[in-house]
Amino acid sequence: MRVIVVGGGPAGSMLALHLARGGVDVTVLEKSRFPREKACGEFINPLGVRCLAEAGLLESVEGLGARWVSHASLFFPSGGSVSALLDGTGETFGLSLPRREFDALLLQRAEDAGAEVRQGFRVQNIEREGGSASGAWRVTGYESGKRVSVEGELLVGADGAGSVVARRLGWLRPSWPQRMGITASFRGVEVEAQTIEMHLLPGAYCGAVGQGEDITHLGVAFDYRKGDWPAGVSAAQLFIERVDRFPGLKDRVREGQLAAEVKAFGPMSVHAVRRVGDGALLAGDAAGFLDPVTGHGIGFALCSARLAAETIRQALETGDLTERALRSYEAAYRQTLGPMLRRYRGIQRLLSLPPGVLRPVGYALERCPALAGSLIRAGVEDRANPGSKHPRFSRPAFPISR
Ligand SMILES: Cc1cc2nc3c(=O)[nH]c(=O)nc-3n(C[C@H](O)[C@H](O)[C@H](O)COP(=O)(O)OP(=O)(O)OC[C@H]3O[C@@H](n4cnc5c(N)ncnc54)[C@H](O)[C@@H]3O)c2cc1C
Numbered sequence: 001m002r003v004i005v006v007g008g009g010p011a012g013s014m015l016a017l018h019l020a021r022g023g024v025d026v027t028v029l030e031k032s033r034f035p036r037e038k039a040c041g042e043f044i045n046p047l048g049v050r051c052l053a054e055a056g057l058l059e060s061v062e063g064l065g066a067r068w069v070s071h072a073s074l075f076f077p078s079g080g081s082v083s084a085l086l087d088g089t090g091e092t093f094g095l096s097l098p099r100r101e102f103d104a105l106l107l108q109r110a111e112d113a114g115a116e117v118r119q120g121f122r123v124q125n126i127e128r129e130g131g132s133a134s135g136a137w138r139v140t141g142y143e144s145g146k147r148v149s150v151e152g153e154l155l156v157g158a159d160g161a162g163s164v165v166a167r168r169l170g171w172l173r174p175s176w177p178q179r180m181g182i183t184a185s186f187r188g189v190e191v192e193a194q195t196i197e198m199h200l201l202p203g204a205y206c207g208a209v210g211q212g213e214d215i216t217h218l219g220v221a222f223d224y225r226k227g228d229w230p231a232g233v234s235a236a237q238l239f240i241e242r243v244d245r246f247p248g249l250k251d252r253v254r255e256g257q258l259a260a261e262v263k264a265f266g267p268m269s270v271h272a273v274r275r276v277g278d279g280a281l282l283a284g285d286a287a288g289f290l291d292p293v294t295g296h297g298i299g300f301a302l303c304s305a306r307l308a309a310e311t312i313r314q315a316l317e318t319g320d321l322t323e324r325a326l327r328s329y330e331a332a333y334r335q336t337l338g339p340m341l342r343r344y345r346g347i348q349r350l351l352s353l354p355p356g357v358l359r360p361v362g363y364a365l366e367r368c369p370a371l372a373g374s375l376i377r378a379g380v381e382d383r384a385n386p387g388s389k390h391p392r393f394s395r396p397a398f399p400i401s402r
Contacts, residue, residue, distance in 0.1 A: 001025065001152075001153040001154065001316055001319075001321075002025045002026070002027060002154075003024055003025065003026045003027070003153070003154045003155075003156065003312060003316075004026075004027050004029065004139050004150055004151075004152035004154070004155050004156065005026060005027065005028045005029070005115075005156045005158050006029050006123045006139065006155070006156065006157055006158060006159045006163075006164065006165050007029075007030060007157070007158035007160060007163075007284070007286070008028045008030030008032075008034070008103075008107045008110075008117060009038070009103060009158065009159075009284060009285075009301065010102075010103065010106055010298050010301040010302055010305070011158040011283040011284025011285070011286070011287075011301035011302070011304060011305045012028055012030070012110075012156070012158035012283070012284070012305070013028070013103070013106035013109070013110045013305075014051070014055065014106060014110075014301070014302050014305035014306065015156060015158060015283055015305035015306075015308055015309050015312075016028045016110035016113075017055060017109050017110040017115065018055070018305065018306060019115070019309055019312060019313070020110060020113035020115040021114075022309070022313050023114075024313065024316060026115045026116070027115070027116040027117075027118065027150060027152065028107070028110060028115055028117045029121040029123055029139065029141065030107070030117065030118065030119050030120075030121060031120070031121060031122035031123070031141075032120070033119045033120050034103060034104040034107055034108075034119060035100045035101060035103070035104040036100065036103070036104075037099070037100055037260070037263050038099045038100070038103060038263065039181055039182070039183045039263035039264055039265035040099045040183055040219065040263075040297075040298075041181075041183060041207040041209070041217065041218075041219035041292065041295055042096055042097060042098060042099050042209065042217045042219075043069065043095070043096055043196050043207065043209050043295040044094055044095040044097065044295070044298050044299060045094050045294070045295050045299040045380050045382070046086065046087070046093060046094055046380060046381070046382040047296070047299035047300075047302075047340070047382045048094075048095070048296075048298045048299030048301075048302050049093060049094060049095055049299075050382060051299065051303050051305075052302065055302075055306075057105075057106070057109065060105060060109070061095065061097065061102065061105065064098065064101045064102060064105060065097070065098070065101075065211070065212055065213075066095045066096065066097035066102075067095065067097070067194070067209075067210060067211060067212055068093045068094075068095060068194055069086070069093060069094040069095060069096050069194055069195065069196050069209065070085060070086060070093055070194045070195075071083055071084065071085055071086065071194055071195040071196070072086060072195065072196050072198060072376045072379070072380065073192060073195050073196070073197045073198070074200060074365065074372055074375070074376065075197060075198065075199040075200065075246070075249070076200060076359075076362030076363070076365065076366050077201050077202070077247070077355075077358065077359055077362050078247070078359070078362055078366065079248055080362075080363075080366040081248060081366070082365060082366055082369050082372040083192070083195065084369065084372060084373035084376045084377075085373070086376065086377070086380050086381070087377055087380070088373055088377060092381065092382065094196065094295065094380060096196070096209040096210065096211055097211070098211060098217075107119075118143060120143055120144055121142075121148070122142050122143075123139055123140070123141040123159065123164050124140060124141045124142065124164065125139075125141070126138070126139050126140075126155060126164075126165060126168050127140075128279075129151075133278045133279075134278065134322075136152065136153055137151065137152050137154075137155040137279065139151075139152070139155065153279060153321060154280070154312060154315070154316075154321055155279060155280045155281075156280070156281055156282070156283055156308065156312075157169070157280070157281075157282045157286040157287075158282075158284050158286055158301075158305070159286055160284065160285045160286060161265075161268065161270050161285040161286070163270075163285070163286035165280075165282070165286065166270075166272060166282050166286045166287075169277065169280060171273050171274050171275070171282065172270050172271070172272055172273070172286070173270065173272075173273060174267070174270060174271075175269040175270050175271035175288075175289075175290070176269060176348075177203075177223065177268075177291050177348055177351075177352060178223070178224055178266075178268070179203075179204075179221045179222055179223055179224055179266060179267060179268050179269070179291050180221065180222060180224035180228065180229070180264065180265075180266030180267060180268070181219060181221040181264065181266055181291075181292075182219070182220050182221075182235055182238060182239040182262060182263070182264045183217065183218065183219040183220075183262070183264075184217075184218055184236070184239050184258060184260065184261075184262040184263075185211070185215050185216070185217050185218075185258075185259045185260040186215070186217075186218060186253065186259055187214050187215060187216075187256060187257045187259045188214065188255055188256040188257055189208070189216040189218070189252045189253055189255070189256035190216070190252060191208050191209065191210045191216050192210075193210060195210075196208070196209045196295065197209070197248075197249075198293070199246040199248050199249050200351065200358075200362065201245060202351070202352075202353065202354065202358045203222060203351065203352060204220070204221065204222035204223065204242070204245070205220070205293050205351060206218060206219065206221070206242075206243055206246050206249060207219045207295065215259055218249075218253070220242045220243050221291060221293070224266050224267045234262075235262040235263070235264045236258060236262040238264075239264075240253070268292070269289060269291045270285070270288060270289050271288055272286070272288040274330075275288075275329065275333060276323055276329055276330050277323050277326075278321070278322050278323045279322075280326075281308055281311070281312075281326055281329055283301070283304045283305050283308045284300070284301035284304055284305065285297060285300075285301065287304055287333065290341060290345065290348065291348060293344075293348065293351060293379075294344045294347060294379040294380065295379075296340065296380075300337055300340075303336060303337060304333060304337065307329055307332045307336060308329050310329075310332070311325075311328050311332070312326075312329075343378045343379070344379070346378070347378060347379055350375075
């Protein structure tokens with residue numbers, strides 16, 4: 001039986017890697033040719049670090065020049081700021097790294113493990129043989145200008161927040177908050193070492209993290225309504241105009257020089273009304289994506305891939321690919337990631353408070369570092385794993401049945 005994974009981002013690559021290591025026949029269909037740029041703040045949270053460690057990839061990722069992040073600094077609309085350890089103990093770390101190289105590494109590792117990887121394959125349509133709920137999948141698209149199709153028994157949509165698979169299945173809806181994100185790398189913009197800076201304004205934020213060799217990566221996100229991006233304005237111009245609104249950042253960015261392509265994505269946030277069905281499931285952003293003010297998207301993608309791999313392996317062993325057999329993935333997803341999602345939605349609500357309310361909240365956080373520390377922990381701490389703090393731990397992030 002063959003598993004077809006649409007999308008070779010962190011979710012698709014990690015899933016293919018786990019499946020291929022378990023001897024599963026898996027094919028990844030990826031529309032781009034790697035390495036490719038991706039709009040991202042380029043911060044990986046402790047959950048993501050844990051998933052990389054469990055997959056034995058941490059050393060290779062460090063080899064890409066990744067930087068450990070131990071602190072977060074919140075910058076408030078007043079211009080004031082407060083800094084705290086990610087988990088209050090100094091034992092939990094995130095990572096800052098270039099997505100371009102990171103995604104290419106993961107996809108290559110999946111291929112090395114035995115997955116078939118077809119880059120430059122843009123999926124356009126999915127259908128089931130005979131139109132029945134149990135027929136094999138036929139996935140059709142364009143590869144090197146030719147219309148081609150691939151058949152398999154199990155289909156995974158890991159093709160991001162705009163997922164073709166999820167949309168064709170009718171499982172994806174736009175969700176709150178609808179923000180536009182624009183990301184860019186700069187030279188000459190100084191940030192604290194080992195720190196992710198998060199600059200907050202009502203309905204907007206900008207993250208900044210150092211990546212070594214004088215490079216700082218920035219990602220700005222703001223509430224988006226049609227017409228907010230006027231015709232003729234480039235992504236770089238809009239980025240500068242928006243970043244200029246953050247009092248703790250604007251002077252530093254004005255002095256810096258753009259060092260890489262500016263990428264934009266939006267509106268962000270999608271809700272998956274379901275993640276599993278007969279012979280199909282969704283992973284990563286395709287399985288639901290909440291605006292990443294807490295820097296959780298990659299961690300969620302890697303974690304959901306690991307959970308999906310576990311369910312798929314069991315389903316293939318029994319030969320039962322029905323929705324009933326795949327439901328254990330939905331349950332594991334909710335159990336592992338549900339509590340974090342609820343906390344992240346709470347943080348989103350804070351950011352969406354009207355300016356007249358958010359400003360006093362900012363003042364309170366600024367004057368009470370313990371409160372700000374709690375907010376930071378709510379955003380990044382991996383509470384599913386109390387007691388296994390260091391990324392080089394050996395304990396799994398979630399129960400793995402053998
Ligand atoms: C502006 C912005 C900033 C962000 N900052 C952060 C951050 O700092 N930290 C964090 O953890 N997360 C962040 N995220 C979220 C993070 O980028 C995603 O959560 C993560 O990339 C999800 O991985 P994925 O594999 O599910 O999807 P993706 O990374 O989107 O990968 C999907 C893949 O599918 C491919 N694909 C799409 N359509 C097709 C098709 N039709 N046929 C074939 N292939 C297809 C794409 O080319 C892509 O390679 C940010 C997102 C945005 C937009």
